Amino acid sequence: MIKEWATVISWQKGEALLSCDVKASCSSCASRAGCGSRILNKLGPQTNHTLSVACDTPLVAGQKVELGIAEGSLIGSALLVYMSPLVGLFVVSALFQALFGTNLAAICGALIGGVGGFLIAREFSLKFSRRETWQPVILSVALPPNALRVETTTSADSQ
Template sequence: MIKEWATVVSWENGEALLSCDVKASCNSCASRSGCGSRVLNKLGPQNTHTIAVSSAEPLVPGQKVELGIAESSLLGSALLVYMAPLAGLFIMAGLFQSLFASDLAAMSGALLGGVGGFLLARGWGEKLTRRNEWQPVIISVGLPPDALRVETSTPQDNR
């Protein structure tokens, strides 16, 4: 199970709205200055993602919760998103090349197959997200922000 901490934004009728911070893909690598991923992370906006998760336990805004998602669902969705357009691209390019015997036709087929694979993955992905095993779950709940109080005592109080 892949785990991540999130902050509660709101809770109503058994559904919690959670905010997850976007983390950069790398920060501690020795080759930070020449890393392409680090440069790409700086280009994009550093947002937070908001997701809705079912929770029978009442939650307070500002409370931290630990979310978990099964590795199989994450790997399955990544496979769908990356492989469906790639497979469509190669299949349609090969089909158009064999039917019309020209590079322009193969390029057109590749474009149509890639877009078609993307649309197929998008439609199929929407159906798969309705499955319970693909949904994130709350693993543990932290204390509400106002529940923890720290008191310090001076040495005179201990006598």
């Protein structure tokens, strides 16, 4: 199970609207100064992802929840999204190269195959997204933001 914390935006009728922060791929690595991935993460937009998850427990805006998704569904969706355009690109490119014998035909076949693979991935991902095993679930719920209050006193207040 892959876990991530999210913040509740709203909860209505058993449906929680959650916001997940996008985290950089590396933030605690020892080689931060010379890391190309860290620089690329700084250049990109820092966005939040909003998703809707079924939840019977009433939630309060600002409350933290721990989400979980099965590894198998995450790996399956990654394979679908990345591999189908790639396979389409190579297969149709090779087919056009064999049929027409020119590099231009191979390039056109690669474009057609890549776009076709993307469209196939999009169609299958819509079907797979309806599966219950591919949906994130709420694993645990933190205290509401106003449930715990800590008071501190200074020495001047206690005299």
